Amino acid sequence: MTNVLVVYDRAAGRLLQEREFERRQDALAARFTAERCHKNDANIEVVVLVAQNRSDLLRTHARYFCSVDDLAAQLA
């Protein structure tokens, strides 16, 4: 299993940080710390995604990793 901390800038549509953790608890602790750092910026989203592997993450949460053009091309 992979536990990935994602820090994402919504307004810019850009991934700021992607960090993998072996242990789920460590990823969650890192999430809470990162959220405190960005608590005054509503545009920053911090999330931990848990999946079997990275390609599953890319499929289910492509929004964090791909541009509008990429996502539109995928749908077409």
Added chain:
Amino acid sequence: MALPFTKSQIERLGKRLVSETPPTESDLDALAQLLTCYDEALATTSDRVRGLGFDPTGRLKNTGTILEKLRRHGGSWLKSIQDLAGLRLVVDGGRQRQDEVVESVRGEFEGGERAPRVVDRRAEPSQGYRAVHVIVYVGDLPVEVQVRTTMQHEWADLFEKLADLVGREIRYDDTPQFSWVVGLEELRAARPEFGEVLDETLAQAYDVKEKIATVVEIMITLSDQIATWETETSWSPEARMVFKRALEEALTNLLSVIRSLPNLAGLPWADTLEP
């Protein structure tokens, strides 16, 4: 799975979280403690869904989105949020396969402390969003399992990305009142001496707002087209071509409107008016 809080403590926590901006450190600690319990429920659900042969991705709702939701529904809503913990499954094979997966997940959790609940958001979509959600329970804690077909998912991912860029209000509201437009209107009313300059800026803001409405309209139409595609069982090769061309045309149109939008974060009024 027992929570370290009573329902009324959670309700009070929710109210405090929205009454203080930003929330206090101790309330954020309490929310983190609550979310940690949901994470255990999420891990259990994920293992059981994986045991059915599926590959879900899990996440806990982030604090910013929880606060956003509490501001919309009221702080007491915290005790009722069904999707603090969520799994997502994207399935190939269209709606028939989607129904099979939903039934499989529902069956796995039937017989638990609380019966699972299926929310079919295909017939009555919200802002074009279509999927089937199964709310399952680990003890008393709900976990939302989103089951999407590939096309429903690709549409939802694109819509969410657009909402990031143009304003998350488009996810809930047919006619969103963007804070930057409302702020400018209030400023215009309060400072008539700057009327000429503000009128020009307001006209620019209205133009942007209209383009965003066009983006939403195109996306909702696309979702309807996808739904038609997914529910029709016998497509002729010609009809397939027509559908594919319509989809490509709508997406080209969408991208052209998006490219005509200014960078909202870079607009001169954005910094001063965003909450």
